[in-house]
Amino acid sequence: MKHRPDVLMPWPLAYRVKTGLAVFAALLLSGCASEPSSSAADVVGATNADKLARIQTIVVLYAENHSFDNLYGLFPGANGISRATAAQKLQLDHDGTPLKELITFGRGGVPDPAYPRLPNGPFRIDAAPVNRPTSVVVPSPIHDYFYNQEQINGGKNNMFAALSQVGGWSMGHYDGSPSASNFSLWQWAREYTLADNFFQGAFGGSYLNHQYLVCACTPVFANGPEAMRVKLDGNGKLLKKPGSPSANVGMAQIYSDGLGGQITLDGFSVNTSQSSYQPSGIAPAPDGLRTHANPAGGKLGPINLGEPVPPQTAKTVGDTLSAKGVSWAWYSGGWNAAVADGMQSPERPRQVIYQRDPPSPNFQPHHQPFNYFARFAPGTPDRARHLKDGEDFMADIANGSLPAVSFYKPSGADNQHPSYTNVQRGDKHLADLLGKLRQSPQWKTMLVVLTYDENGGYWDHVPPPTGAGWGDRWGPGTRVPTLLVGPTVKRGFIDSTSYDTTSILKLITERFGLEPLPGVRAKVGNLGAALQ
Secondary structure: OOOOHHHHOOHHHHHHHHHHHHHHHHHHHOOOOOOOOOOHHHHHHHOOHHHHHOOOEEEEEEEOOOOHHHHHOOOOOOOOHHHOOHHHHOOEOOOOOEOOOEOEEOHHHOEOOOOOOEOOOOEEOOOOOOOOOOOOOOOOOOOOHHHHHHHHHHHOOOOOOOOOOOEHHHHEEOOOOOOOOOOHHHHHHHHOEEEOOEEOOOOOOHHHHHHHHHHOOOOEOOOOOHHHEOOEOOOOOEOEOOOOOOOOOOOOOEOOOOOOOOEOOOOEEOOOOOEOEOOOOOOOOOOOOOOEOOOOOEEEOOEEEEOOEOOEOOOOHHHHHHHOOOOEEEEEOOHHHHHHHHOOOOOOOOOOEOOOOOOOOOEOHHHOHHHHEHHHOOOOHHHHHHEEEHHHHHHHHHHOOOOOEEEEEOOHHHOOOOOOOOHHHHHHHHHHHHHHHHOOOOHHHEEEEEEEOOOOOOOOOOOOOOOOOOOEOOEOOOEOOEEEEOOOEOOOEEEOOOEEOHHHHHHHHHHHOOOOOOOOOOOOOOOHHHEO
16 A cells, blocks of 8 residues: 655654644643544534545444553643543542552452553553563453542542542553554544544443444433343442552452442443343243343352343434445354354353353453344344344455445453453554554445554543533543544544544534434534544
């Protein structure tokens, strides 16, 4: 492929030349609490119909659990860690005083001697004194709905270490440059567009943010059991046990079953919960349908998963695409194997679902949002037509037969999620996918959006946008990395427009003239600023 000459310039100089006004705009944004990009609303109105019309194929690659600063905080020209204020970097204890140092907690929520104690502030994971290369599995900070809101702390972003089961580890980041960890995805970001003001659609973790990717909605679980409901104090924060330790000593002790409470007090499912349909973390009932989860609930080892979420009926982007006759599919690594695994007798141990040992792909059923909806129940035509395996995705790329809209979810082994895979493996997998897409017969009219479901509990310095049309009860949450790749986007560009996960739905809706989904936020951009 022919490269533009300036791509061959020394990297920092090339970005100074190519980012221009975008960098200036990012400088204005840096450190401004809850201030969305002033240009975002204008971009929505200014996007030309012919730019959208050039896009015939939209591909969304959905990776896992990293904040923007965690992976791209050192990216040249981007709104990264160097633009964070001293107050944004400084983490506070529960009483509002600065932590004396950053301590990584291990099992039991107590200091882990395998990790050094560090000054209070951001630190390199892949450099001394931590020295954890990208090829090793690292701790996974807690990333749940109520925790995320307290960590953000009204836009101050200074409670990440205090509200984490791994403490100060939440402040870590990587250097993906060629001279350091050499992330392949950094090279793609350098060549195409990096969005440095893109936020996860909802507070919290993967489960709810996958729902936001397909419906911009929160699952309803009105009759969920009391044991799955959150326990909050009078200020609406997680109820802490008396004598909960300082974050200088150990992790906060929370009154809750599950990670922060799976269901809100008014009956919405916000933290990791299981589908009523296989593949589910909950096995079939001994005397029930093998295609369904046991309605009484189940366990994953010693962990009580609670009851499955009832089948959902809200409108999804799949519904609106189908209503217009636009082809689409959700591809997932390990889908076929997981379906078979889920339908085994409940007495048999799972071999694929939530199983990390090779050769299992470590399939994560709560990453499969359409599987929670009644329209895509086992045996329905829409399930067979639209829910596909990752191998189907590879074949359709090579054959030039991708539908107009494709979502691809890597299996757990390849999705970059801390604690069960390493950053390097997912970086290679996603970069290889981009290379395959670039060789596809559909490439000339393709737009690829590579983004992350949520921040994985890692700190980021930019406050999420708030206010009417920008935010609501459900989010947006912390900033995440997003790359826009393809011949339809600007080259060597940093886009600082305010986006969130619902921006993807807005783009798809506007491109194909779909019925708008009510949860898509009115003022977020539609990714149009990155188009050329």
